Amino acid sequence: MIQRQQQYFASAERLNRVRLARAQALFSPLQQQLFALIPVLLHYHDARLPGYNNPHTPRGISQFELQQQHTDALTKLKLTCNAATAVKPRLEGVYVMGSTASFGQNPKSDVDVWLVHSMGISCAGLRLLRQKTALLHQWFADFDFEVNFYLLQPEHFKWRQQQVQQPSSDEWEVLGQEHCGSAQHWLLLDEFYRSHIRLAGKPVVWWPEGVPDPEQLLYLGDMRELPASEYFGASLWQLYKGLDKPHKALLKVLLLEAYASEYPKTRLVSEEIWHLTDEGNFSTDNDPYLQLYFTIERHLTRLGDFRRLEIARRCFYLKCGIRLSDPHTRQDWRFHDLRKLVRDWEWPYSLVATLDNCHQWHSGELQWFNEQLNQLMLVSYQNLLRFASTHQLSKSFKIEDLSLLTRKLHTYFSEDAQQLLKLNPLWSQSIVEPHLTIVKSDSQQQCALYRVKPVPKLFMGESAIYHADNIASVVAWACLNGVADKNTRWHLFADSARRSRCLSYVARRLVPRLTECERRVAKLDLCQPWFYRQVILLVNLEYDPTTQWLGQEIMVDLLGINPLSVGRRQQCLLGSIQLLTQNSWGEWHSYEFSQELGLLELIQFLAPGLKRSPANLNIQVFSGSIKARTQLAAALCQLFRQLIKLIHRAEKGCTLVQPLQLRDKRFGIFVDDKGVCYRDLSDVTSLYQQVVRGNLDTVASQDGGQVSLSSLPLGIQNVAVKGVVQYFLQPNGEQVNVLVLDEVNALSHYVQAAQDVNDLVNQVSQHFAFDDVHNLKHRFNFPQFFLVTGEQHAPHIVPFGLSSSMAQSQF
Secondary structure (H helix, E strand, O other): OHHHHHHHHHHHHHHHHHHHHHHHHHOOHHHHHHHHHHHHHHHOOOOOOOOOOOOOOOOOEOOOOOOHHHHHHHHHOOOOOOOOOOOOOOEEEEEEEOOOOOOOOOOOOOEEEEEEEOOOOOHHHHHHHHHHHHHHHHHHHOOOOOEEEEEEOOOHHHHHHOOOOOOOOOHHHOOOOOOOOOOOOHHHHHHHHHHOEEEEEOOEOOOOOOOOOOOOOEOOOOOOOOOOOHHHHHHHHHHHHHOOOHHHHHHHHHHHHHHHHHOOOOOOHHHHHHHHHHOOOOOOOOOHHHHHHHHHHHHHHHHOOHHHHHHHHHHHHHHHOOOOOOOOOOOOOOHHHHHHHHHHOOOOHHHHHHHHOHHHOOHHHHHHHHHHHHHHHHHHHHHHHHHHOOOOOOOOOOHHHHHHHHHHHHHHOOOOOOEEOOOOOOOOOOOOOOEEEEEEEOOOOEEEEEOOOOOHHHHOOOOOOEEEOOHHHHHHHHHHOOOOOOOOEEEEOOOOHHHHHHHHHHHHHHHHHHHOOOOOOEHHHHOOOOOEEEEEEEEOOOOOHHHOOOOOHHHHHHHOOOOOOEOOOOEOOOOOEEEEEEEOOOOEEEEEEOOOOHHHHHHHHHHHHHHHOOOOOOEEEEEOOOOOHHHHHHHHHHHHHHHHHHHHHOOOOOOEEEEEEEOOEEEEEEEEOOEEEEEEOOOHHHHHHHHHHOOHHHOOOOOOOOHHHHOOOHHHHHHOOOOOOEEEEEEEOOEEEEEEEOOOOOEEEEEEEOOOHHHHHHHHHHHHHHOOOOOOOOOOOOOEEEEEEEOOOOEEEEEOOOOHHHHOOEO
């Protein structure tokens, strides 16, 4: 037994040396020096070295010995340290995992470092160590070399296996942009085992039936019992990662699907890598990314799903970053194997050249590839959902993590026709077009966007890159996604040059508002009802009544004329109205309103969101009018500034009125604590009676309008929002009072006896996750949960499960 373990150890160490050599072969000379310095800068803590922050910062790596490659790197980068100083090791080891030294490593790949620290480090020591790794991350970034550090304790995965509560200081328990939180554990350990490289410290026991030896070896856990309950959380996490790098996430999701198809006799990639290692096969076959692809290929071939297999092959090829069509490309140790794969796939040269030219893809090509990736990820998610529905949610998967992931995914995979979806630029360096032409089809009531000038022969062979119901949505989508910038010339096909110039003017004004906007979203924002961050009105793009107006703009200014009711004919210079909004969930939406009462309908539509928004929200108006452009925009801005003041001043039992002359009619906009409505003021007597009797609050509004809702405490009314189910949970002794608002704010109430709040939330979440796995229409629109405490008349309402320390962190 001991001899067998020694043979396993020797094989693992040989693989480690092979991987170190492969990594060095793929790095540039500068990157080789930087890579060699990673363990040095963690072992030594010297004021002359990068990352120094405090004399008490934990340092020292177990079994570390300074080698020639380390001293060479220090010399070349002109760094010095006191290597003779004795250091008590506080770090178990430093390991790289992921795509480094594999087929998946490309010039843009980052380096993920697991820093395993000893159990004895205090919370203060861990804070200092995190500060140091943050400084080192920035120092490496200055060389355009991305190194990410992740701290964990040796017992992290074993605690999870035993379902032991982990210390609050464990940063791996906190869901973040680079931390999966409680979404996955063992599948992450599988990735570590199959891909890790030991830079310094204790060798990792990752072979079968490994015998732990805490003094000499690092043992993180046994992979033989991978729980089925983890697949659901892991698939959500990979979909979330796919928002940034969908080609990489698709391969991971397909791997999860392949694993699930073989459950419970799953053969993990880490097991396949060990099998090759144990046989003494250290060829390029012994590569974690290549074996990941082979596992996916076997799975999809068995299903006969060659469409998904073709897209998976393209993702794998692009992840490698080797340009086979370029005769000057560097032929590293992967080159010939990848070329053989491409020949086996029978790819034409034109396809290889297109993939190699991915940095120059235009928006149409990106749009197509993004759609393919999204569709395939959702297919895999649905397959994994069916598998996971036969098992309970993992007990270690926190409900707050589930809520955050699903809410974030809902903002991206939404089926809301009004939402402007973000186009992932993938590898493209720029997708800006010098000319964009909108073709409007009256028969289909749709606008199409093309990447050409408005010359008929140029449309030959061109496909529209975007479709929408109105011009404003097309312009907003192009500006939001970098297809248009301030220098782009816009054209309306078969329309006047003057109208095209007005469109270009609006687009130039819109570009900085959409491209320079705040995109960061705090966790607290995702757990609460949305509010507006930006509100933009685009007026007179579709229909411009100023083209028939014979008056002069200067008279509007001199006489202070209302642009909404001009002259004896009381002509309104406001024609079409489109609304663009960015909310606190990071979503952009585009809405269109009718011409007759569109302004009043827009005000009523905006009011609930404005009430939740900051009082200093600045509503911007961009006009495409040929005449009176600035006067119309100024009048609308002034109107909305006044309305925002009234909405935030409104109190219970008090109705505020904003008069508005619109064409030949005078309207009153009535504001109270329940919302906003409008009335024609022509019948003064009837209007007075309505106000006195309090009937005005029965008018339906965007988020309210339900009589039962108005009977709730104001705190709950302020949190209520349409489009998502909301649970308000109030523990009361051994029972829980439950108020439920559905997607249209219909209210139901019941009392749950003899049940813990956490168990109740878990049951509801389980229902929403797995109730109907074949209907994915609202696949990620999970409920919001709120805890209600305090007095009945003035309750305190907080998002369920989200600590105050994590609420403001970005996600």
